[in-house]
Amino acid sequence: MRTRNSGMQSLVNNLIKGAFVVGVIGFGLTACTNPSTPAGEEGYVYEKPRVFGEGGYQGTMIGPANYGMSLLRNEVVNIDMRPNTYTETFRILANDDLNIKFDFHAVIAIQSGSVRTVVEQYGAENWYKRFVRETFRTYVRDTVQKYDSGELKTNREKIAQEVTLRLQDYLSTTPFKLANVVVGNINYPDIVANAVEKKLAAQQLLAEKETQKEIARKDAEIRVEEAKGIAQAQKIINATLTANYLQHEAINAQIKMAESPNHTTVYIPVGNNGVPLVKGAN
Structure with missing residues (x-):
């Protein structure tokens, strides 16, 4: 009977020890903390007391880094230090x-x-x-x-x-x-934007008008030069149209028309120099 009781006591003790070990392991896994800080940031590590203690600042770290496993309830505030x-x-x-x-x-x-x-x-x-x-x-x-x-x-x-x-x-x-x-x-505001657009459109139109004005001015200059050329040519021609030259040109014209088989020409001698009036007859 004693042997039986002793065996039961031993079993109970083993169960208690096992439960204690599991509890310690479980506490260790859930209670330990390992704060981390990513690259480009710095971490402010502080403790939050579980039951007793004041907690507070524990340290800092420059990422990427881990603070390490601890039974304390450590947490971290990460601050991005980059621009x-x-x-x-x-x-x-x-x-x-x-x-x-x-x-x-x-x-x-x-x-x-x-x-x-x-x-x-x-x-x-x-x-x-x-x-x-x-x-x-x-x-x-x-x-x-x-x-x-x-x-x-x-x-x-x-x-x-x-x-x-x-x-x-x-x-x-x-x-x-x-x-x-x-x-x-x-x-x-829209009213200002619209006014600016109208102003720009007016400036563009004004620029176009100035361009047209310049073109018209250049065209007028060309016409003036052409008129000067015609006047100069007429002056030269008038200076060379003598009576003898006109008579010579009239005789040549008469010879050419007389040689033409296509029509009949009648010459009527008139004028001071005998230059005829020419009339064609079909």
Whole structure:
């Protein structure tokens, strides 16, 4: 009877030990953490206490990297440190009270090694929204409202430069580094766009009229030169048409007509030089 009880006790003890081992293994598999950070980002590793302890900052890592297995409940906040483009869309009244729509693009990177500062002081992943966005928008509005609507496109580089200098100065003591600011598409109201199209069409028509005017002027010059040529020719001819020359030409014409078998010609001698009037008869 004792042997039987001893066997049962041994079985129970083995079951308890097995359960304990499985529990330890299960706890180890589920409790251990291994935070990781991808390439181009930096990770802020912190502990979330399970029951006891204060938790908090544990360290940082530059991706790609793993923090390593730990029984602590470690987690990571990854921050992209690479240059990224942040776009803001505006509808702003220009200096002449015309509502203009356009985009501004700011290219901003984060200084390497500053992930702890970004997380603890600037809102982690929300750093742009919490610390940069509204200041950026204010600088854009202040600068654009100095110009009339018609001056914006021709001064877009000047506007971008002014906003860049102000934003760089604002970010100079922070981990955020502004690369540049670019003015995107500028869209005027339809009424302005239509007016611009009409103006361009009128300018094109005016250019065509100027071209036609130039062609007409050149044509007139050609006609003047032709008239001068004809007048000069007539002057030369008039100077050479003497009475003897005309009589010589008339005699030659009479000889040619007399030799022609196709018709009969009657000569009537008239005129001071005996130059006949010529009349054809069929």
